[in-house]
Amino acid sequence: MQIVSLTKDISLKRPLEMGNAEQLNTVKKVLADVKKRGDQAVADYSEKWDGVKLSEFRVSNNEIQEALANFDSELKTDMEEAANNIRKFHEMQKRSSYDVDVKDGSFIGQRVSPLDAVGLYVPGGSAAYPSSVLMNVIPAQVAGVERIVIVSPPNEKGALPDAVLVAASILGIEEIYKVGGAQAIAALAYGTESIAPVDKITGPGNVFVALAKREVFGEVAIDMIAGPSEIAIIADETAYADEVAADLLSQAEHDPMACPILLTTSDLFAQKVAVEVEKQLLKLPREKIARAAVEKFGKIYVAETMTDIIEAVNKLAPEHLEIMTINPHEVAQKVRHAGAIFIGRYSSEPIGDYFAGTNHVLPTNSTARFSSPLSVDDFIKKTSIIYYTEETWQQHAAKVARLARMEGLEAHARAVESRGWTKGMNQS
Amino acid sequence: MQIVSLTKDISLKRPLEMGNAEQLNTVKKVLADVKKRGDQAVADYSEKWDGVKLSEFRVSNNEIQEALANFDSELKTDMEEAANNIRKFHEMQKRSSYDVDVKDGSFIGQRVSPLDAVGLYVPGGSAAYPSSVLMNVIPAQVAGVERIVIVSPPNEKGALPDAVLVAASILGIEEIYKVGGAQAIAALAYGTESIAPVDKITGPGNVFVALAKREVFGEVAIDMIAGPSEIAIIADETAYADEVAADLLSQAEHDPMACPILLTTSDLFAQKVAVEVEKQLLKLPREKIARAAVEKFGKIYVAETMTDIIEAVNKLAPEHLEIMTINPHEVAQKVRHAGAIFIGRYSSEPIGDYFAGTNHVLPTNSTARFSSPLSVDDFIKKTSIIYYTEETWQQHAAKVARLARMEGLEAHARAVESRGWTKGMNQS
Incomplete structure (x- = not known):
């Protein structure tokens, strides 16, 4: 596994296989x-x-x-x-539906339904x-x-x-x-x-x-069209090279396009992990797939400071992020963008794939900046409800008509005014 | 405006203008x-x-x-x-972030962030x-x-x-x-x-x-790529034809591709609305746009029963739905699919466009079956958090490894087992 210095142009992006x-x-x-x-x-x-x-x-x-x-x-x-x-x-x-009471029995609401x-x-x-x-x-x-x-x-x-x-x-x-x-x-x-x-x-x-x-x-x-899997691991010299290597390979075995990366402040640890990856690769049933991913997209980044690493991770917004440092909870607080964060030595990524309870469908390809794990939200939809009584309409109709006319939408203004027409108001 | 009998093949779908x-x-x-x-x-x-x-x-x-x-x-x-x-x-x-405690200090959680x-x-x-x-x-x-x-x-x-x-x-x-x-x-x-x-x-x-x-x-x-606006109005003979016509035209004036439709159980009311639409159209500043929408996509559907109308509306899943019947709240309860529902005579659609407080960015083209109004959810994202202690790992590692091997993913199994390697467990 290649060891390089962490630089600003770090990226997870790989070409999406979208067919010919x-x-x-x-x-x-x-x-x-x-x-x-x-x-x-x-x-x-x-x-x-x-x-x-x-x-x-x-x-x-x-x-x-x-x-x-x-x-x-x-x-x-x-x-x-x-x-x-x-x-x-x-x-x-x-989620629950909710209503906001307006006045006189009027309300607006959001209905949540499956x-x-x-x-x-x-x-x-x-x-x-x-x-x-x-x-x-x-x-x-x-x-x-x-x-x-x-x-x-x-x-x-x-x-x-x-x-x-x-x-x-x-x-x-x-x-x-x-x-x-x-x-x-x-x-x-x-x-x-x-x-x-x-x-x-x-x-x-x-x-x-x-x-x-x-x-x-x-x-x-x-749902989202998921790209190949990614794992980024933040580790310092308190981590165990064989464990970090095993976790990198767990994602590498998914796909030749998978991207396993390590970010560390320790040169020595970087070298140890590179050696372990090679050693473990040789014994894997899916060696060929994992090796392709490691060689093509795998990298070990060595950084000056943990601050540089966190900045890089926030840019990458990886699907999976493991943190194996002396203070993993603190580091996790500083990471703003990742699909799932695995904190500490014992939170190996496959625990999330199979068992812990969080969802394993996660945003890839840096989309964790704005996308989320699959959740209940993906299976509901919302409907707005508006109920105005005559009193509330009376109180606000002129304002709505003014706002509509400001946008040049006369028929909108007339619609809201029309409730007064039978009373002789504002007939156009 | 054309008056037709309500049939099963009702549809809101219009060709999406996606450019050449x-x-x-x-x-x-x-x-x-x-x-x-x-x-x-x-x-x-x-x-x-x-x-x-x-x-x-x-x-x-x-x-x-x-x-x-x-x-x-x-x-x-x-x-x-x-x-x-x-x-x-x-x-x-x-939304709030949440944690679910697992045991021994372990937890999994969902972090919500803007x-x-x-x-x-x-x-x-x-x-x-x-x-x-x-x-x-x-x-x-x-x-x-x-x-x-x-x-x-x-x-x-x-x-x-x-x-x-x-x-x-x-x-x-x-x-x-x-x-x-x-x-x-x-x-x-x-x-x-x-x-x-x-x-x-x-x-x-x-x-x-x-x-x-x-x-x-x-x-x-x-966000969604919104199609041209739609309004469906459910009205019975207790509604006012001039008000219904004004509301239909409020959406028609948006776009020649807009779709204003009325569904009613009353033949006589249908005819009154058709007359009113023509009368009001002649006086509209944006008559040309509104007329194009009314003539091309506007329709008045006459149905045998309110049940048939509700079934049709649930199929259409219109962006805006107004209900002007003797029992509008009851009808609203039976509608499962719409972007926004405006209940009763005084809830004219432009009130929602400008003033009431609900969002006017709504799903069009029947996508309200599975899409929602623009909301705070569109500006947040979620991150899963997994923290397992040694005790919790110890308790569950073998299960995770079994589940991974069942799917043929040996490196996943080894990753989760690797935490035991220094203790002489399961070295592959």
Whole structure:
């Protein structure tokens, strides 16, 4: 891992993989086709890309029961404990509607209500991601969303991984479709004969899924399109090089485009971590991916002072930030921009990915300057309410009309005045 | 105004004006040029498009004082009262950070903090929009944003309208630049020698501004790209046809693409409103714009039952909804999707545009199904905090490692286990 001096032009930015024109054309074609032909188009694309001919997209209760029967009970207990932690953390994000009384019975208010229906895309392929199920479904449930749908590409046997079905079952989710790719996004956005449309689609996917989400945005809401993972670690000489190296590699193994960086005030510590990274890399099952990330985007920055490091981190606004210094809580107070901050030696990043209760869907690519972790807020919407009585209208109508005329909007002024017309006021 | 029977295929959707390829190319060129040449490029484009050669972009204190001196004092008082109402309503949206205690001193938390800097685009041209200043700046101030910048295109004399400067002054905003168009968006996104960059850009603008906002999205945050205005009115025979017509026209005068619709159970009332709309249209200063909207997108829907109307409105999710029926509060309870609901005869829509206190930046084009009015939430962001002690780590490390291995992420498992390596645990 390369060791360099910290300079002002530090950046996390990597090119976003947003697909090429050919991929976009394919996605547009799939979307239009599913919109037109519904289930038949979904079946055709599933056969073409997932290699399975499905007569029924929906996962049956039998399949769920089988998955539960097959599943390791210790792992199931772990998932249940994680789900409880996640639920407890997200419960604190619930919002209430409110009214502001104006006078004479008049009021204005904000009504908070859950979205009607949301769809979660769970990626398939070689691995299963039950943690995605927990992290996306629980905030929607806490928000009060009535209909929560999961879509995920089936394996060559036409099945979903047990772990995904068990996670869904723990949360009481029963509407699960064995459909993936752009055709799944199309089905969720437009609806088909067997899959009713939703209002928002969340969850990660491959480039076709990301492109399809972008295309249907506006028709439905989508979550952020997440970039490759990042971790920044602030460490001084009180930290342990092998632990810091292990945490850097935990993010590096995600993606060849992942960005693992260390910022330290100690030259000696920097060298120790570089040695440890190489040592641990050699023993990793996903060595190739992790090595690509480390070599291309990984860096150890050595700075003169902790103040310089904090300034750099606030510029980077990393997705994950670990602080392993003698005074980690103090440093955390000074960091203004990060998706999630892991304080101290024992708060290793994977604890947040799987278990602690915070959400693992976090803003990447320096967007933590203005974006937030996935939360209950992403599954509610607000409606303004205005109720004026005759008395309140009477008191303020002339002011509203004046303000409207100042902006050249005469019809606005007349609308508010019109309530006096039958009383002979201000007839235009 | 056309009268039709309410049917299931009712829709508000109109084509979004997103510009043509030539306009997009122009915008891309401006963005790249401002990024490269900074102030000089901004000055060049201002001269080209606004017809003014500016030596200084920033509005001087003198200019603000002059605007205040020139301004109608009654209007200023109206604006101050509106600002107070808006502030009072938005204060209720403030969020607090929270922690959830885990055990042994461990905790996880959500920190809520304001964005560092935001920029508001105020459109110029023939009219002045001080209400945009109030509606965008106040939520940012309530959120606690430290730096709030206004940009707006100057008139041919190189000045901004008094009303905009007075509105800014009422709110204590002093950083105002006489810059408009795509060059203003570029300056806010990338920064120039004289304009420091911001983290989020809000506010409406013409097609070049909208395109520029889309292009810089990701680099900075943007608010929604609002479509043309909409109003849906639910009225029964207890409503007044002239008042309903006046309110329909208040939105029609905004834009030839605006969509004013009435839904009623009374055939006779429908006919009365149609007559009134025509009568009032003839006397409107902006008749041409309003007539285009009424003829192209305006409709009066006659339904069998109020239940059918409510179902239709929930499908439309209109930006503005007025309810003028015998039981407006009851009907409002049954509406799930709308940007803002105006209840009863005296809650004419312009009251919400200018004065009541709710925000007038609202979701259009049926997006109220999943989007919300502009609020304090748009100017804050959240950061997750995780702090585990050694005891808590010890208790849960094995679970986290198991969950990570279930997803095939060995380096994640090793990271969390690494804290035990010096104690001889689990060395891989």
